Amino acid sequence: MKILVAVKRVIDYNVKVRVKSDQSDVDLSNVKMAMNPFCEIAVEEAVRLKEKGGVDEIIVVSVGEAKSEEQIRSAMALGADRGILVTTDGPASSLTVAKTLKAIVEKEQPGLVIMGKQAIDTDNNQTGQMLSALTGMAQGVFASEITIDGDKLTVIREIDGGLQTLSLKMPAVVTADLRLNEPRYAKLPDIMKAKRKPLDKLTLADLGVEARQTVKAVKVAAPADRKAGIKVADVAALVDKLKNEAKVL
Amino acid sequence: MLGLGRQELMSALCHIFDQDKVRDDQTTLQSHGCDTTKAYTAAPQAVVFPTTTEQVQALVLLANAHQLSLVPSGGRTGLSGGAVASNNEIVVSFDYMNAIGDVNTIDQTVTVQPGAITQLVQQAAEHAGLYYPVDFASSGSSHIGGNIATNAGGIKVIRYGMTRDWVLGLKVVTGTGAILNLNKGLIKNNTGYDFRHLFIGSEGTLGFIVEATLGLTQPPNNLTAVVLGISSMDGIMNVLQTFQNSITLTAFEFFSESGLSLVTQHGLNRPFEAKAPFYVLLEYEQTADADALVMAAFEQCMENAWVVDGVISQNETQLQTLWALRENLSETCAAYTPYKNDISVKVSDVPTFLAEIDAVIAVGYPDFAIVWWGHIGDGNLHLNILKPEHLTKTDFFDACKRVNKDVFDIVERFGGSVSAEHGVGLLKKEYLHHTRSAADIALMHGVKAVFDPQGIMNPGKMLP
Ligand SMILES: Cc1cc2nc3c(=O)[nH]c(=O)nc-3n(C[C@H](O)[C@H](O)[C@H](O)COP(=O)(O)OP(=O)(O)OC[C@H]3O[C@@H](n4cnc5c(N)ncnc54)[C@H](O)[C@@H]3O)c2cc1C
Numbered sequence: 001m002k003i004l005v006a007v008k009r010v011i012d013y014n015v016k017v018r019v020k021s022d023q024s025d026v027d028l029s030n031v032k033m034a035m036n037p038f039c040e041i042a043v044e045e046a047v048r049l050k051e052k053g054g055v056d057e058i059i060v061v062s063v064g065e066a067k068s069e070e071q072i073r074s075a076m077a078l079g080a081d082r083g084i085l086v087t088t089d090g091p092a093s094s095l096t097v098a099k100t101l102k103a104i105v106e107k108e109q110p111g112l113v114i115m116g117k118q119a120i121d122t123d124n125n126q127t128g129q130m131l132s133a134l135t136g137m138a139q140g141v142f143a144s145e146i147t148i149d150g151d152k153l154t155v156i157r158e159i160d161g162g163l164q165t166l167s168l169k170m171p172a173v174v175t176a177d178l179r180l181n182e183p184r185y186a187k188l189p190d191i192m193k194a195k196r197k198p199l200d201k202l203t204l205a206d207l208g209v210e211a212r213q214t215v216k217a218v219k220v221a222a223p224a225d226r227k228a229g230i231k232v233a234d235v236a237a238l239v240d241k242l243k244n245e246a247k248v249l
Numbered sequence: 250m251l252g253l254g255r256q257e258l259m260s261a262l263c264h265i266f267d268q269d270k271v272r273d274d275q276t277t278l279q280s281h282g283c284d285t286t287k288a289y290t291a292a293p294q295a296v297v298f299p300t301t302t303e304q305v306q307a308l309v310l311l312a313n314a315h316q317l318s319l320v321p322s323g324g325r326t327g328l329s330g331g332a333v334a335s336n337n338e339i340v341v342s343f344d345y346m347n348a349i350g351d352v353n354t355i356d357q358t359v360t361v362q363p364g365a366i367t368q369l370v371q372q373a374a375e376h377a378g379l380y381y382p383v384d385f386a387s388s389g390s391s392h393i394g395g396n397i398a399t400n401a402g403g404i405k406v407i408r409y410g411m412t413r414d415w416v417l418g419l420k421v422v423t424g425t426g427a428i429l430n431l432n433k434g435l436i437k438n439n440t441g442y443d444f445r446h447l448f449i450g451s452e453g454t455l456g457f458i459v460e461a462t463l464g465l466t467q468p469p470n471n472l473t474a475v476v477l478g479i480s481s482m483d484g485i486m487n488v489l490q491t492f493q494n495s496i497t498l499t500a501f502e503f504f505s506e507s508g509l510s511l512v513t514q515h516g517l518n519r520p521f522e523a524k525a526p527f528y529v530l531l532e533y534e535q536t537a538d539a540d541a542l543v544m545a546a547f548e549q550c551m552e553n554a555w556v557v558d559g560v561i562s563q564n565e566t567q568l569q570t571l572w573a574l575r576e577n578l579s580e581t582c583a584a585y586t587p588y589k590n591d592i593s594v595k596v597s598d599v600p601t602f603l604a605e606i607d608a609v610i611a612v613g614y615p616d617f618a619i620v621w622w623g624h625i626g627d628g629n630l631h632l633n634i635l636k637p638e639h640l641t642k643t644d645f646f647d648a649c650k651r652v653n654k655d656v657f658d659i660v661e662r663f664g665g666s667v668s669a670e671h672g673v674g675l676l677k678k679e680y681l682h683h684t685r686s687a688a689d690i691a692l693m694h695g696v697k698a699v700f701d702p703q704g705i706m707n708p709g710k711m712l713p
Binding site: 032182 | 475476518520521547551558560561562563564566567569571
């Protein structure tokens, strides 16, 4: 069985985001970029499944700017076997990415697609679901545990206030939640090996996908500065402020 | 008018300081009477919290008039007992003199009061797009005043040097009550003896630091950490040399397998499965070019079998979790009542030096578990011995006194230092002669007599 993993290049989770002065977007110049944390978890899960046996190949795909090759190489250092980079002009919408993945799924016929539940830059949380709808594959989103048993896949998912266990018939799409696993570090020898692993470079046109922007970002604004805190003399003063100024009591 | 009765003293202090800034309740006496070394008993008679330089000066004059002993106190993270008051002294805490001025982006400086917390100064610099590079695990609590008084080092010394290298100006109140403005923030100033450098590392024995102008620099970009498993101590120096020949390192730290197994028992993951006697954490500014050089250096280390395996951080989160392997060591070890030592030799001497100490302890104290870590790129080793369960604290520390003797003999033979970065304080005073000659020490007493002729400043510390 093949597993297809999708990864996205995003601003590093720990970088303090700055908004461009014209408020058109987040400022990405000279900012550290990294693999989306949920995608890292997806890669790790694929590698663990392969280590358990029954998985022949892990294919990692990224849709986006040419530099996304770095994230594909990272995934290959963690254990993916080959990569597919689909370059786009400018950012691709969730639907464009889902259509691209569909084209790759048709070509590669994976038994399982694992992706992050959402990308931390756009926070859309929809590409996995769209891919499932477009391909008719079963979906298990927000997975915190998955087990393969023949052509069945058990997915435990985190839902409000509890856990839900699903049984899916493969092929299926799974999106990874935070607690699915803790990704390993990339080993230096594996980074060297990853440089020699095969990587196909394609464009949307090669896959017959048309990039349609149906949504336009109008404005990006930084959150309002928080006012500095104050110290109050005693509990009575605190209660008074909470009642009369903050009006929370 | 020598000596002061208790009431006279308290009223004299209240005359200088605001009433709520003079304290003699047990909680404050205990908390402010000692530092992180737990071997001494806190017994000051009062703790005062100045808010102005003039108050500090008035206190020094009072102390000279009545032979009072003053102990400067910073963040109390010191590891040598420098800020300990166990002899009825008056502790002078800078908790309330902690202002951080505006960052001057042209001079690339910031002027701060001594009680400014190191980490807040780092953040103020970062906010202005600059960087204050002195950093260590206790920077969330330590004060700039304490850092200067101990000439603190830390994890970035290999690239940026010690605190000394970042002090451009100092305002001090000497032991006679003179207020001196030293070097005034200048980069170039060849006008005779530079007293600033006497106050840096003086551990509160010459006077009080009441203001400092610190140099700042461009922040490093895309810091990336590599953790390597090292097959033998000799290998470490080859690894250091190989990487230093290829790239500029911002850190080169090491720890032993015993250290890694401690921190991994407390919640951190091992970087890789392969076990090695030692591990190195090195850090550099990531660029495509630097990555290629790091890879080439790593390949060379693998080919020579100096390294068994290695991982690299792929994002900031991993940078922090890899650093935690090194930075959590001190706190994790603290639970085991460790004997700690902070020593240094020339970088090239480290492997032989470390092997000799290992051997001496293995022979003399076979049940002692050694945990090594340190800033090995600077030749600075932290030797830690965990208390074996069957020994009482007293028996253990008695045995460690004998270990000290053995260790410092070896340090002396290597021309090393009995205190690389934690200072002398009370802990290393009797061992100072292993590093400083008798003539040296006599001159140190001479310097002390110039700035503090009556010996009111931190008496009993540093000088044997
Ligand atoms: C977990 C941990 C990790 C550490 N890592 C490192 C490290 O990597 N490198 C390193 O160098 N140190 C390290 N230290 C030691 C310690 O943090 C440093 O020595 C630090 O500089 C002490 O600063 P402080 O403000 O806590 O000083 P204190 O402990 O309060 O005082 C230290 C000395 O400075 C004097 N002093 C304080 N303020 C003034 C002042 N305003 N004027 C004159 N004298 C003054 C005191 O009298 C005393 O002699 C570590 C400590 C801990 C607990």
